Amino acid sequence: GENVEQHPSTLSVQEGDSAVIKCTYSDSASNYFPWYKQELGKRPQLIIDIRSNVGEKKDQRIAVTLNKTAKHFSLHITETQPEDSAVYFCAAQTASGGSYIPTFGRGTSLIVHP
Amino acid sequence: DAGVTQSPTHLIKTRGQQVTLRCSPKSGHDTVSWYQQALGQGPQFIFQYYEEEERQRGNFPDRFSGHQFPNYSSELNVNALLLGDSALYLCASSFNYRAGEAFFGQGTRLTVV
Numbered sequence: 001g002e003n004v005e006q007h008p009s010t011l012s013v014q015e016g017d018s019a020v021i022k023c024t025y026s027d028s029a030s031n032y033f034p035w036y037k038q039e040l041g042k043r044p045q046l047i048i049d050i051r052s053n054v055g056e057k058k059d060q061r062i063a064v065t066l067n068k069t070a071k072h073f074s075l076h077i078t079e080t081q082p083e084d085s086a087v088y089f090c091a092a093q094t095a096s097g098g099s100y101i102p103t104f105g106r107g108t109s110l111i112v113h114p
Numbered sequence: 115d116a117g118v119t120q121s122p123t124h125l126i127k128t129r130g131q132q133v134t135l136r137c138s139p140k141s142g143h144d145t146v147s148w149y150q151q152a153l154g155q156g157p158q159f160i161f162q163y164y165e166e167e168e169r170q171r172g173n174f175p176d177r178f179s180g181h182q183f184p185n186y187s188s189e190l191n192v193n194a195l196l197l198g199d200s201a202l203y204l205c206a207s208s209f210n211y212r213a214g215e216a217f218f219g220q221g222t223r224l225t226v227v
Binding site: 004091105 | 118147154156157158159162170172204215216217218220221
């Protein structure tokens with residue numbers, strides 16, 4: 001099955017700095033890569049996603065890049081703000097029996113210091 | 115639109131007991147997936163329901179079972195609870211099991227003592 005590795009497990013930055021979280025996946029058939037933000041005690045919320053036919057996608061301060069050959073994808077957050085502090089999960093989604101089931105990374109705890 | 119709703123929000127059970135968790139999908143969604151999230155971990159896929167049938171199942175024992183109703187809502191049942199079943203149980207809904215984007219509920223925090 002799919003295996004997703006996520007690094008780093010903890011990332012501490014100063015407000016205004018950029019943050020980068022990296023994930024690798026093992027199944028070359030994976031074709032959808034969502035990123036979720038989970039604040040303490042709250043539900044995971046989709047913040048950006050990318051499909052395998054696209055190399056990069058940007059939404060305001062957030063961008064995701066995908067390298068299919070190397071099987072890795074990254075989340076980039078620019079001009080970080082304290083409210084960006086949360087746990088971020090990457091996922092790789094593979095069709096299994098017709099269903100698209102995501103495999104999640106273990107998460108990155110992002111701490112943005114004011 | 116209420117989004118995905120789960121009940122209850124918190125639950126404490128004794129080892130060996132049985133528990134039922136409930137999920138109502140986002141309006142317009144017909145597929146419900148359940149996940150277990152242990153502390154400090156990413157969500158682990160339990161199973162997915164579409165058209166009232168279990169379509170896919172993750173690596174969880176038969177103690178974990180589910181059901182989907184005609185209105186697309188779903189239940190997760192766990193029998194013979196173990197201490198290790200303590201976790202946040204998340205429900206996610208999507209439109210059509212082939213769709214990528216899934217919306218999560220706020221979860222049910224289950225504590226087994």
